[in-house]
Each structure stands twice: as C-alpha cells, then as structure tokens.
Amino acid sequence: MLQSHHFIPLNSQDLVNACLQRENADKPSVALVAQRLRAVLHQEAYRTQTELIEAYTPIDPDLDTVNIAHHNTASFDGGHFKMLFEKVLKQANFIRLSRHDLQAALKESSLFNIRLDINFDDFDDVLLYCRGVNQKTETLTQWFGLRKKVISFTNYDRVVLYLRFKTVNSLGDNTQLLGRSGRTMLKLFRNVPKADLEMLFPNTRIGMRTIDKLLIGVPALVSGVVVLTTKLGATLVLLGGLLGFWLGLHHKPVELNVATLLALGAGLGTLAGYCWKQFSTFKNRKLRFAQALTQNLYFKSLDNNAGVFYRLMADAEDEEFKEAFLAWYFLQQRATPMEPSELDYEIEQWFITLNANVKTDFEIDDALNKLERLGLAKNQNGLWLALSAKEAKAHLLNLYCG
The missing domain is CATH 1.20.5 (Single alpha-helices involved in coiled-coils or other helix-helix interfaces)
Incomplete structure (x- = not known):
C-alpha cells in the first residue's frame, strides 16, 4: 500500500547518489553542486538557529545559565520564538494539527486501554505538529487474552508538542507544574497513534474506563x-x-x-x-x-525543549537541501524550460521507481521558490529554466564565499 508523505523519506546522500547514477549526468559537477548547495543552506540554517537560541533562552524551563539580561518571564510572551519555531517546522515538512483534530483524537479509544484526561487550563498556548501520516494495524488482546482483535489506526511518525504554561498564580496549587510557570516546553515523539495524543501531555491524569x-x-x-x-x-x-x-x-x-x-x-x-x-x-x-503509559512514552520520546529545535533544525536543513537539489537537478536535465506541474510529476514518478512503498508529495512551489531565491533557476512566463551544472557550482561558490 502506497503511503503519502509531505517530506522526502530518503537520506540526502542516498538521494544525491541516485541522481549521479542516472544517465547524462555530469557527475563531478553535480556532486560539487550538491556539496556547495548544502554549505550555503547550512549557513542560512545556522543564522536561524542562533535566532532560535536567543529567543528561547528567557522561556527555557531547563536553562542552566545565569540570566544577566533580567528578562521578566511572566511578561515575555515568546511570540518571536513561536514564529521562528513554526517556520522551522514548516521547512522540516511538519503539518499543524488543528484544535478540532486534537479534540477528535481525544474522543477516540486509546490503543493502550487507558482513559486519560487533560486540563487545558494549565496552558496559555498549545501547538501540535506531525509528520509522516500513515495507517497501521495492531492486534489487541481482550478478555484476559482469550480474544484477539485486529484494529486499523492512524499513526504519526513524528509529533512535536509546543506548550506555553500559564503563570504561577494561574496554575494555582498544581505543584507539579509550578517549575514550568511562564515557560515554554517542547517535546518530540516518534510513532504516536492518533488516538493516544493525550498521553504526550505532562499534566495527563489516568482515569478508569x-x-x-x-x-x-x-x-x-x-x-x-x-x-x-x-x-x-x-x-x-x-x-x-x-x-x-x-x-x-x-x-x-x-x-x-x-x-x-x-x-x-x-x-x-x-x-x-x-x-x-x-x-x-x-x-x-x-x-x-501508569506503568503501561510510562513504558510507552519511554520508547517514543526523542527529545525535550532546546534539544527539540536543534534536531528540527537539522531536519529542516536536510529537507530544504533535498527539495532544492532535486528541483534543480531535474530542471537542468532539460534543455528547454519546464512547467512546474510537469517537473513535479517527473520527480514524484522518479520517487516511485526508487521505492515502491512510498509515494512522496513533492512540494514543487517551495522548491522552485528556493531555487529562484538562490539564483539557481528563473521563471520565464510560468516556465522554469535552471543553471547548468558548471554555472551552478560557480554561482554557489560565490554565494558561500560572499
């Protein structure tokens, strides 16, 4: 069964090598273009990462340095950090889950036979982002193991949780959360069933079905x-x-x-x-x-707080590179300009030949906009034309050194 992804589920070096194995490829020049494109995008990513660090410092619940800037956390709304963070999530091809999606997930029966309750009044802001949405099956045992039931459910490969906690006065006597007062918590998880999104929250309470x-x-x-x-x-x-x-x-x-x-x-x-x-x-x-919940979260948790956006920055940089490189490579293979839809179809069909189990939804508009911003391609009345491999490697060297 084909699975649709908004991100490119291939290692970037494997992707470059696959392009180099194609016919009519100027292998030395194409390899150098890939190397220099990665370097240019890494410079941009580093600037964004520096901004993220500076914006997150006043609201980081794990901060272990002395704050000499005297930020007032209660009055610091973290709006600039949220804007940057959502930009990185978009670059890493994460999709935002709406409040309606979350409420629908909370109403579904948990795969772990647990009823969980969340008090959203503890938070000023809640964001959920996911990447890699697919359907899975699981065999559940019922009636003390006497009966087995196979169920199908929606699963997210990656889930990012953004929580902005309320201030101390708003949290009341919830001592578990007082240390997070006015702070912003970030969590990154893997392989999360849609029906169990509530288990990711720190103030989850276990109830009896x-x-x-x-x-x-x-x-x-x-x-x-x-x-x-x-x-x-x-x-x-x-x-x-x-x-x-x-x-x-x-x-x-x-x-x-x-x-x-x-x-x-x-x-x-x-x-x-x-x-x-x-x-x-x-x-x-x-x-x-509680033990079932703890064991499940132990194997699903990937990172926390500042570590989340460090990992996401690497993912975003990788996705930006793969999108830009693929669009440039297939575009420069043609001697004549191409329409975006034609280029998009060609790239997606190539993905299917590489891996019959994955259907990638390539974001052609985003990729072409990057090429135009970097000067690697230009739009001529709706048709796109890219620099040749020799032109591109010289242009990217000037961008990197400049």
Whole structure:
C-alpha cells in the first residue's frame, strides 16, 4: 500500500547518489553542486538557529545559565520564538494539527486501554505538529487474552508538542507544574497513534474506563454481599441492637461482655480488611495503567525543549537541501524550460521507481521558490529554466564565499 508523505523519506546522500547514477549526468559537477548547495543552506540554517537560541533562552524551563539580561518571564510572551519555531517546522515538512483534530483524537479509544484526561487550563498556548501520516494495524488482546482483535489506526511518525504554561498564580496549587510557570516546553515523539495524543501531555491524569469500573465494582459487590451475609451476620445483628437501643426503638439493653466485644471486633476487622482489599485492587489497576503509559512514552520520546529545535533544525536543513537539489537537478536535465506541474510529476514518478512503498508529495512551489531565491533557476512566463551544472557550482561558490 502506497503511503503519502509531505517530506522526502530518503537520506540526502542516498538521494544525491541516485541522481549521479542516472544517465547524462555530469557527475563531478553535480556532486560539487550538491556539496556547495548544502554549505550555503547550512549557513542560512545556522543564522536561524542562533535566532532560535536567543529567543528561547528567557522561556527555557531547563536553562542552566545565569540570566544577566533580567528578562521578566511572566511578561515575555515568546511570540518571536513561536514564529521562528513554526517556520522551522514548516521547512522540516511538519503539518499543524488543528484544535478540532486534537479534540477528535481525544474522543477516540486509546490503543493502550487507558482513559486519560487533560486540563487545558494549565496552558496559555498549545501547538501540535506531525509528520509522516500513515495507517497501521495492531492486534489487541481482550478478555484476559482469550480474544484477539485486529484494529486499523492512524499513526504519526513524528509529533512535536509546543506548550506555553500559564503563570504561577494561574496554575494555582498544581505543584507539579509550578517549575514550568511562564515557560515554554517542547517535546518530540516518534510513532504516536492518533488516538493516544493525550498521553504526550505532562499534566495527563489516568482515569478508569467504564469497563474497568465494572471489572472491579461487580466482583466487589458480589463478594461484599457474601461477606455481609456470612461473616458479618452476627456483627450486624449486634450493631442493630445497639443502634436500636440508643435510638429508643426498644428498651431491652444489649449485653456487652467479652464474647460480644470479640465478635464485634472480629466483624469490624473483617469489614476493614474487605474495604482495604477493594481499595488495593483499584490502586493496583491504576498503577498498571501508569506503568503501561510510562513504558510507552519511554520508547517514543526523542527529545525535550532546546534539544527539540536543534534536531528540527537539522531536519529542516536536510529537507530544504533535498527539495532544492532535486528541483534543480531535474530542471537542468532539460534543455528547454519546464512547467512546474510537469517537473513535479517527473520527480514524484522518479520517487516511485526508487521505492515502491512510498509515494512522496513533492512540494514543487517551495522548491522552485528556493531555487529562484538562490539564483539557481528563473521563471520565464510560468516556465522554469535552471543553471547548468558548471554555472551552478560557480554561482554557489560565490554565494558561500560572499
């Protein structure tokens, strides 16, 4: 089954090598163009990275340096950082999930049989971005392993979470989040089912599903009736007599001797033990849910906070290079100008010949705009013409050295 991607799921060097293996390729010049194009784009990425670092410093929850600029975090809204961060996400071919998408995901049943609740009042701003959307299947066991069910679900290869926390006063007594007050948290995850997006939030609370409540409540009710009618019968009669005498319902006093006191104590002890057992059953089930959630997140988490945009910068730079290089390479292979749609079709068909399992949705407009900005191609009345390999390598050397 073909899977559609908004990013290019190929290693950049493998992509260049695949182009070099094609016929009519000026291999030395094309290889040098790739090297110099990567260097020019790396310079641009470094400038963006420096801006990101400066913009994130006042709102970084993991900052370990002294702040001599005296930024007031509460009044620093991080708007400039958010703008830069979303720009990098777009360059890395991530897609923003709307609030509607998130709400729809929260309503879906979790693959891990856990009900999770999120308090969005803890945040001033929430952003979710994903990359690599595909359909997967999973076999789930039900009824204590007696039944297996194969389900199909939407999965995201990469998910980025942006959370802007409210100030201390707004967070109230939530001590778990007070250290994040006014800060911006970034998280990067891999292989996240759409139905389990809520597990990525730091203030997620584990709840009991209706089926879980029934699995605990029904046996507890049945066993409770058994305990009351068998082991607590004498105790209930004694307590009823004492209560009736105290309320004036009858005038015959209840004799409290050693035997009745021992019976009363044994009955109350049995009742206390039964209640403790049911409470322990409930807590143990929640602990198993928490363990499942923790283990799942352990293998899905890729990076946190500043580490997220460092990784995303590398991804964005790589995607920018692959898009620009492919558009230039296929364009300069033609002696005559090409229409964008024609060039887009040719590149996407080439991807299919490389990997029959992946259908790449190549962003031709973005790629051509980069070539025009870098001076590697020009638009002539809707038709595009690129510099030759020899012209391009000389032009890129001037850009890099200049």
